[in-house]
Each structure stands twice: as structure tokens, then as C-alpha cells.
Amino acid sequence: MIHKYKLNGYNICLDVHSGAVHVLDDITYDVLEFCSENMTEDPPEEMYAALSDKYDRNDLTEAYEALYELYDMGQLFSPDDYEQFADLMTKAPIKSMCINISHDCNLRCEYCFAAKGDFGQGRCLMSLNTAKKAIDFIIANSGTRHNLEVDFFGGEPLMNFDVVKQTVEYARSIEKQHNKNFRFTITTNGLLLDDEKIDFINREMHNCVLSLDGRKEVNDKLRVTPNGKGCYDIIVPKYQKLVSRRGDKDYYIRGTFTTFSKDFTADVLHMKELGFEQLSIEPVVSDPKLDYSIKENDLPMVFNEYERLAKTLIDMRKRGEYFNFFHFMIDLDQGPCAIKRLRGCGCGNEYVAVTPQGDIYPCHQFVGEEQWKMGNLNDGTFDQDMKLRFARANVYSKENCKNCWAKFYCSGGCNANNYQYEGNILKSHKVGCELEKKRLECAIMIKAALADFQDEPKSACDGEDCFTECR
Amino acid sequence: GEQASCKTSCTVQ
Numbered sequence: 001m002i003h004k005y006k007l008n009g010y011n012i013c014l015d016v017h018s019g020a021v022h023v024l025d026d027i028t029y030d031v032l033e034f035c036s037e038n039m040t041e042d043p044p045e046e047m048y049a050a051l052s053d054k055y056d057r058n059d060l061t062e063a064y065e066a067l068y069e070l071y072d073m074g075q076l077f078s079p080d081d082y083e084q085f086a087d088l089m090t091k092a093p094i095k096s097m098c099i100n101i102s103h104d105c106n107l108r109c110e111y112c113f114a115a116k117g118d119f120g121q122g123r124c125l126m127s128l129n130t131a132k133k134a135i136d137f138i139i140a141n142s143g144t145r146h147n148l149e150v151d152f153f154g155g156e157p158l159m160n161f162d163v164v165k166q167t168v169e170y171a172r173s174i175e176k177q178h179n180k181n182f183r184f185t186i187t188t189n190g191l192l193l194d195d196e197k198i199d200f201i202n203r204e205m206h207n208c209v210l211s212l213d214g215r216k217e218v219n220d221k222l223r224v225t226p227n228g229k230g231c232y233d234i235i236v237p238k239y240q241k242l243v244s245r246r247g248d249k250d251y252y253i254r255g256t257f258t259t260f261s262k263d264f265t266a267d268v269l270h271m272k273e274l275g276f277e278q279l280s281i282e283p284v285v286s287d288p289k290l291d292y293s294i295k296e297n298d299l300p301m302v303f304n305e306y307e308r309l310a311k312t313l314i315d316m317r318k319r320g321e322y323f324n325f326f327h328f329m330i331d332l333d334q335g336p337c338a339i340k341r342l343r344g345c346g347c348g349n350e351y352v353a354v355t356p357q358g359d360i361y362p363c364h365q366f367v368g369e370e371q372w373k374m375g376n377l378n379d380g381t382f383d384q385d386m387k388l389r390f391a392r393a394n395v396y397s398k399e400n401c402k403n404c405w406a407k408f409y410c411s412g413g414c415n416a417n418n419y420q421y422e423g424n425i426l427k428s429h430k431v432g433c434e435l436e437k438k439r440l441e442c443a444i445m446i447k448a449a450l451a452d453f454q455d456e457p458k459s460a461c462d463g464e465d466c467f468t469e470c471r
Numbered sequence: 472g473e474q475a476s477c478k479t480s481c482t483v484q
Binding site for chain 2: 093095
């Protein structure tokens, strides 16, 4: 299977099952239309018939031979050998956990999937006793995994800061005896940040996610306090202080775009102007009936905006200006292994979420959905059958995914989104899929453009009139 | 199996 497309002047071909990415000149791109999974060494006559009025016959033969060489090397129309590995996922231990340390929040963001902080379960904070049980649970269920990840989430985690600190201290005190390495992360709205919390986060948190939607008028439209006031002026200076003290540790300024802010390139650039470089703005997840949701008829405008952002990123890199956009990150050489790509995020299998009451859910987006409760830390229950059900939810068990060109990049998408929008964890959510595919096309195009920009040694070429020099 | 970074728009690192 291949995926070919034109974007920003580039003719791009992704060979899905090898992962090879090719940039083609115009004649080769046109010839590719006449190639298939059963390529032969001899060019098909219909290719000459269709293209001879546009290209010289010898050039067509040469272009076909170049494609056949890729085919022969297993980098074009390579076969799908991966379904045999799908069963490897069923035995994965739990190695990652979202601790909803607070089911309360000091903001009332209109689009919050956590029902403005409490997940519809009433406002409360997790006790240290429950948090310790969560740490004990992940250690006991992580098998031989060494790296364990725990994200402090909510609600607003800093509303329960003492328990966050004590939980980290507890995990650190026992990790070595169990041969584990905890990596903590935290997601915060920033309102309660002060010097003590900033220093703690920068010392203990492997990554931190700082919520901001971009421009003041965009952020303050939906991210409001209980009395309806925006939070931009309070949080931005605190984020700037945190990031300035963070050194080279990971962080993301993380925003949400809605149908009201489809011009989100301006928000990304605003974040950059504020001094931030690790940026993410992502589509709202919400009931499609709500007025701010991203709907199918929004897609053309959102696609254009992703293209605008991609071109902006390229132009800035060429000028030596840097920012990183989370959804355009792609490593074409050393990305995740094929097994990880089959497993996806690990929701319900490698990854679970726990609530202040000790309830266990497949992930943070399932919290509050009673039929998806997997067990409870206090009574020791855990539904292994449900774990197996999620383990088997992979790209080969999702009808719309197994023949999709993007399957090894989105890994079957988000089970929670599938359930929320389609009522079935195995049925992919169309709008989410289309957005993901567009982001991938942009991310690969950025790689092509930046490779084009870099000076390349002559030895990489095999002729004077080579593709590299002609562009 | 040794990181599970979005919280809403999963992409697979």
C-alpha cells in the first residue's frame, strides 16, 4: 500500500508497510499512477499511451525503472506482514498511569471534557492513602518494565499540591527496591503556580503541560474562572518564569482550538512571541452538537490552517527561528517500533487512569463512564477481561484502520474518541481521522522541505542533471 | 515496551 499526494510543491509517496518516504519529480509521480502491488520489470503499455503526449518515451521508461528499483528493494508497495504481531499485545503489563489527583478545578473552561473539573462525579481531592495505593498498583502490575510513567491530572492538580509532593516522595522512596524508574508529568492551568511549585515541577517532572489557548482574546473566551473572568494575564507570566528556569527539560504550552479559533496559526505564533518553543494546539473534543465543536464542514478551513502553519514553520526554520509543533513531530528514521505502532497509546492495557475514589478506568477520557470502570484500588478488583478487550483493539481489529495509509502513525486513533463519537471503541471517528491524516501529510512535507533546504554532498547524486540540484 | 507527552488527540514518540 502507498499513499501519494501533492503539497506545497512536493510530490510525496509514503510506502506504508516499509515506512519509506519518497519525494518524486513530476514525471515519476505521473508514472506511479500506473504502478501497483504486482509491478513487473516491463513498463505497462497503457502508461505510454496515457503519458506519451506529455513526456518523452525514453524518459517515461527511465522513470518507471526508477520506481521498479524501489519496488525491488521493498520500498514501494511492500507487503503487509504485521497482522501476525497483533497478538503480542495481549500480554503487555501496565506501565503508565494517569492519577486524577483532583476532581476539582479553579477554572470553568467551556470545552472541558472533564465536565469543568469533576468528571460529573462531584468535586473532591484524592487522599494520600489512595495515591499511594495507585503507586503500589502500577508497581505490582508492571511486570519487568523498568520505566513507569505517572501523570498528575484532573481537574487542577495544583489544588492538591501537598498530595502530589508526597506521592512523588513515596514513589521515589520505593522505586529502587523494585527496580523501577518513575517519570512524572503534570498538566496544569497555571493559576496556582508560585516559586515553590515551579521549582518542584522543574525538579521532579519529566514533562509538564501548561494550558494556554494562545492570544489573550482566544484564551479568555473559553478559559474562564468561576466568576467568568479570563486567566491569560495571570498565567502567562507564571509560565514564562517556569520555562525560563526549566533548562532543557521537556514542556509543552498546550492549547485547544475550537470552531471559533480555526485561525490557530496566529495562536501558535503568539506563543512563540511570548518566548515559548514547545507548542501544541489541538482540536477540541466535545459533543458535536455544541456550538464550539469541530464539525465535518469545518475541515476544509482547518486543513488550510494546518498547511499555513506548516509553511510558516518551514519559513521560520529557514530564517533560523525555531519552534516545535507537537502534531508535526515525526521521526522518519528512528520513530517508534512497529509493535508500539500496533499498540497505540495503550489505553486500558498498558495505561489506566485512577480517580480520587480509587476507581480504575481505561484512560482519563473514560473517567465517569460507569460501564468502563475496570476496578477499584480499595477493594482490589481489576477486570482482566476488559484489559484484554482493549489489548485487542489495534489497527487490525478496526475495520476502517487496517487498510488506511496512516495506520502506523495514528495507531488506530483514540479509543475514547471512538466511543464518544461513534459508540464503539473499534469504530474510528471520521473527523478525528481526517485531521490526523492532514497533520501527517503536513509533517512529512515539512521533512521534505527541510531536507531540500539543507546542503547535500555531491556524492549523494548519481548524475549531473540530478533531482537534488534541479530543485 | 519501555513513553506512553496531548491528552486528547493521541498520536504515536
